[in-house]
Amino acid sequence: MAQTVAQPTATTPAIPAKLPLKAIAPWAVFFGILMLVLLYFVGAEQGATSVLNGTDVHEWVHDARHLLGFPCH
């Protein structure tokens, strides 16, 4: 009996507490940029622009670049 009474309050979804923007910002800036750099190397390095010389990065991730939808060559 106690369970049927307890159930409605337990299943009512509570709005989760917001994380303060000040706590998120440093992580978002630093890791956001880091993640974008990773995406750049998978998606565009040695294609449209090059930071490193040669074509090794391009050739190594060649299939992933095609299959993930990035313009390749």
Next chain:
Amino acid sequence: MNSATVRNLLVRGMLAGLAAGVLALIAAYFLGEPSVDKAIGFEDAHAHEHEMEVVSRSLQSTAGLATGVLVYGVAFGGIAALAFCFALGRVGRFGPRATALLLSGTALLAVYVVPFLKYPANPPSVGDPDTIGKRTTLYFLMMLLGVLLAVATTLLGKRLAPGLGNWWATVVAVAAFAVVTGLAYRFLPAVNEVPRDFPATLLWRFRLSALAIQTVLWGGFGLAFGELAERLLNPAPAKAATGRAVPAAH
């Protein structure tokens, strides 16, 4: 305390991205690679001069593919986890699991489907090497546009909700998203560089497999990250829910 929560969510996002990347890699290897091989076969049959192989095909289709897909999974997992930190408790009455799945579906739409419908994925031998700069710029621009529009749609929905109610606010905001995306499609330059005799079925299969890879990636990420986030943020209710399942079975 809150900064530690953000760090924990970020780590979990990258791990969930890695796990989703493994699933996407399986999809890419079995669904995508056969089309890539056939397209390279077409390229070799039509090329006048043969390029020297820097990385062998067997490495490109295994270790190379794995590197690309897993790094992509981890990177987007991290970004999505940071977006989740902003979204949690701010987008509506959604718990961690529902927020994660909603976010992940939106991300699939914003960073993949929106660019894909205008500039779809192309197999080897489709695409003029001379226009790579223009095509890359347009593609990243569409990704950025997708993300900005998704954020704008969410803010618009929140703004309209008190007046229209949640349902109609969502309908109006999503309709605005569709209209603006359609206008962008209309005014951005078209790219069509498919060789005249390239097999249409091969192009269709390649593009379908590319879409499948992303669906697996984001679907897997939403479920995995949602579970990890739920366990981190709501450890007690999750235990109570499983405990209650036993008496309910009588």
